[in-house]
Amino acid sequence: MNGTGKGRGPLVADRRHRAPQKGGNGTGGPKGGKPAPRRAAPRKPAPRRNPVAALFIGLFRLIWRIIWGVGWRIAFVLALVVGASTLYFAMQLPAVTDLLDGRARGSVTLLDRDGKVFAWRGETFGGQITSDSVSEHLRNAVIATEDKRFYRHLGISPRGIASAVRINLSEGRGPLEGNGGSTITQQVAKLLCLGVAYDVTQWESEAAYEADCRQGGIWRKVKEVPFALAMEFKYSKADILTIYFNRAYLGAGARGFEAASQRYFGKSANVVGPAEGAMLAGLLKAPSYYAPTGNLQRATDRANVIVGLMEDQGYLTMAEAEQARRNPAQLSEAAQSRSGGFFADWVMEQGPAFLTKETTEDVIIRSTLDQRLQRAAESALADVFATKVKEGSKAQAAVVVMSADGAVRAMVGGRNIEAAGSFNRATQALRQTGSAFKPFIYAAALDVGYSPADFVDDSPLTLNIPGSGPWTPSNYDKKFRGIVTLTDALKQSLNIPAVKVSEGVGSELVRKVATDFGIANDLAAGPALALGASESTLIEMTGAYAGILNGGSSVKPYGLVELKLQGDDTPLIGQEGGIGERVISEEAAQLLTYMMIQVIDSGTGTRAQLPGREAAGKTGTTQAARDAWFVGFTADYVAGVWMGYDDNTPLTGVTGGGLPAQIWQEVMIRVHEGLPARPLPKIVPEPRRPPVVESAPQQDSQDPQLTRQRERVDPVEQILRDVLGLGN
Template sequence: MPRIEVRDRTGALIAVHGRDKGAPVDPATLPPHVIQAFLATEDRNFYDHVGVNPVAVLRALLVNTRAGGVAQGGSTITQQLVKNALLTSDRTLKRKAQEVILALKIERAYDKDEILGFYLNTVYFGSGAYGLEAASRRYFDHAPTELTVGEAAMLAGLLKAPSRYAPTRAPDAARNRAGVVLAAMVDAGYLTASQAERIEAEGIASVVPRDDSNAYGADAAVAEARRVLGGIGRNVVVTTTLDAAAGRGVAQSVEDVLGADPRVDPAVEAAVLLAEEDGAIRVMIGGRDYARSTFNRATLARRQPGSVFKPFVYLAGLESGLRPESIVDDSPIRIGTYAPDNYKDRYYGEVSLTEAMARSLNAAAVRVQEEAGRSRVVSVARRAGLSGASDTGPALALGVIEATPVEILQSYATLSTGGVPSEPYLVTRIATPDGRVLYEHRPPPPGLPVFAERDMVALGHMLQAVVHSGSGVRAAVPGHLAAGKTGTGQDSRDAWFAGYASGLVGVVWLGRDDFGPMEGPKGAVTGAGAPAVLWSQAMRIGLEGRPARDPVPYAPEPDEKSLFEHLAALLTRRSPDDDQIADLIQEIRAQPAP
């Protein structure tokens, strides 16, 4: 399997896929206790035998003959080197004989230190780490020359069963096994009993916690690299658009925000994306715990977007001639058997489109959709980047379709740019370890807007109102003019916030993998709660050091209604008796002008 290094936009290493083979280590440069830990457990007579241990070989031969196969090993370090580097893992008497013959030949061709170096540089230590240097860096974040006695004992203990004893997966088992190695070092005379006891009392070794903050993004980048190259069959270095530091900050914010909200239980998962308007993804969080689940919800989870879809409904309304100040009725509505409810069954009568968007009023959104036409709504959504949008009936206005968070990101990037679509991407460059470039991302020529500028300015004004005074007030980003939309799926199965500020686009999704409702004794999770708060924190991290973008001002169209028409509308909204209102309007109109 080839080694695939994944690096962020600055060149910092964020992940290694495949064989993480470390740099060669010269045993002569290692502290004595490192060598002693391996010799004590693997081959105490290494410097005295000729490649095989005759006593151990005879003992194993007797056991294996009785068993009718290989039941016992008795391998020296040289034999293990042969097995790991030259032979298959078949457990047969023939292969064992080949192992002995090759071990004897290697002993005649190389000195002991060279053989030990070959062994330490090729043996597998678990977690994808091959060789002492890779294992030392992987588990303790320093060079093998800096290994303590406890750390050396823990690494030596891994060789018996690297996956079972890997300290990142089974820390207790790794410590217990390291204790066996320390006991072997005492028995071999390398340590005193009191020294071993002190090391065990101090915890033996502290493993550096695995940083999986950018693991989901690294996985997606490798998948993208495979697509653009048509497969990866050699060692490569993949440079990405990711910002590792921002990824770490956002990952911490996920736990801080969700942990502080009593409505969010541990079964609730999360996805967070930050990207530039051209599609360059800076942060990709695909779940709360990569070690527990590598499923990347940011790219793979198909969920209902809920009210995050409403901007495309209102954009369709703008295209059909409505403006942000146009009035829409927010009273209960029924279309056939479909009768959507507003949040907490609150209705606001006649409201402007801007207020309907800010309050996320369902009845008003359905009316705008039916006036503009569902085919236009589907067309708008598809042009923005939601290629899977389709006419699902009147419930389409409330986001009853399926989309992944990265698809929502793409569609909101189109809104941020003023209507110019872009494709999300992660890979900027793929090269061989010696620098030969295999692929380099080249930005496509500037595209044409798919929406009219006046409609984009109007929609931006409406989405800014969501954050300034509507359901998204918790998503405000100090120093930047944010625009966005909250979204809550049916029965709180999904909760979203999507939006943009100063050229950065962000999406937050919360939900359960089993599609269960996020409701409990403390209340339901909605887009206006934890998703909006988390979006605000993520955007602050992503926008750090970036100047605010000046907003494009929105100018309402001239009001050409007469005083009588305004008075009639005002009275219509406030009076419960339509007949009395009509009579009053006629009386006013019949009066002579002053």
């Protein structure tokens, strides 16, 4: 509308596109052409905020902004540090093959006389195996029990660590004490000691080094992370498993699953079944505790738990798992019998230390041990103690079995099978020999011309010992038998005749004969020598008796036949016999053998008789019965038995002709199973008439005026008779 007044009308936007309207003037608005005014929607009033809540929300937003601002920067720095550490470790890691045998020292594998393994010393590495070649049952058992997410993580498992922390806290331990939640990769990192090599100048021992490598704790876990990541970056999963399979310690000195499988089962880790694989995997948790050689039932129970895990994770069907439980792993014959522990220790001492105890090489020793005889000796000793010794007795015993040339075939160093390095009573216990020494007195006499049929007077005797005064020996039963043959004197183990014969031939000669036969320790001075006051070891005494069996030549007991490095054909050390110089004539040895046969047939050693087999031997009991001996031989073997207490407590009711003779009998019966009976090499002496002795007052040995037989005798024989206290 055009205004006619002074003012101007309102400005209205030009509507270029108007929608047609019904009626009106066609302008789309009401009459008069003006559009209808638009109304604004009413505004809702803003809600009133609680000032306290607003304050807390503001503070939270502020704190979050600060944490986020600082946190992502710290995380970035940590990521850089971890990344750099990971890259550093990855660059330092060597080739896989350089990590498989990480031992600081070598091993010694001991073979018996037939070439079969019977013992190990040091740390055995069975040879390199790979995760691809190892039995799938062993591989699956390890994965199932140690790290079921192994193929899905990058070296660490936050879920595993969280689970371990929860278990530790629930059992009242620290968060990382006990279960550590380590992956296999982290365990390998520990085995590699996070790349720190063993240095003899920095560590007291290899054991101390490894103990530090196995330490847990938060800081150790933190250091494991980049090393584990580096391994995952550098190696494949198969490579990491290969290192694990070769370096893990699995008890009994076995490094790696190949060595453990050979040691426990006598087969390669490449061919073990589900039950054997589960038992080997069970060793990872606690090698010594779960070692099957220590407690087979405990190892089997642990293996059954792992079989259940393998079934749950799909590695075994229900039927396969049940089959494994019904047929648990069985130890090999060598592992089961545990034969030759004391023997192995003794053989190790026969080689140079740099090739045995301190070797950095893998050494093979072939020995003289006969495992059948070893089991026979062990079982015989155990049976006698179980049936003839009162329960709870602390008495000890030792047994040695050898051939006539000194080759030791069996050795028991104590009643119980003990750990390597334990006290060996067969080789280390120096004990008085008692009457077991008497054969060497008669050996000296026979070698200078005496006969077993010669006579000696068993009557009271007093000797003046310079510096000690009068000494009056007595027999064990305090009785005197008068005139007896040398054979009867030995058979009945009479002391006074033994002293007279020793003094008659000269104690120095007796001492020389005993020493030449191999009794190497200082022998007692004076006439007490004849009563076994000197000390010796069981192996020395048994070796000395072997000299009588072989015809009078000394022997050096030996167990090491051949020593060579693994993989080499040329031995570094070799020996094929222990016979040395002749000590007495063969005739004297065979006469003495005859005398010792009488000891077992009708003397103090009747409890040692072997049905249908000839045997010779001698009993021995020391003062106050602190030691009891029986040493003897057949045509095939020599055996010695000692019995006593480690602390020298006197035995109760035991003499050499009692329990030691019975142990000897049981050992020899079992040792000779399947062997034909053979006679001993002996000479039966011509009998002689006993001398006619005129009554005369007792004479001191320092004034040897003796009664005479009226017939004429050889002057040399007369002198000997005079010294022995006999008539003509």
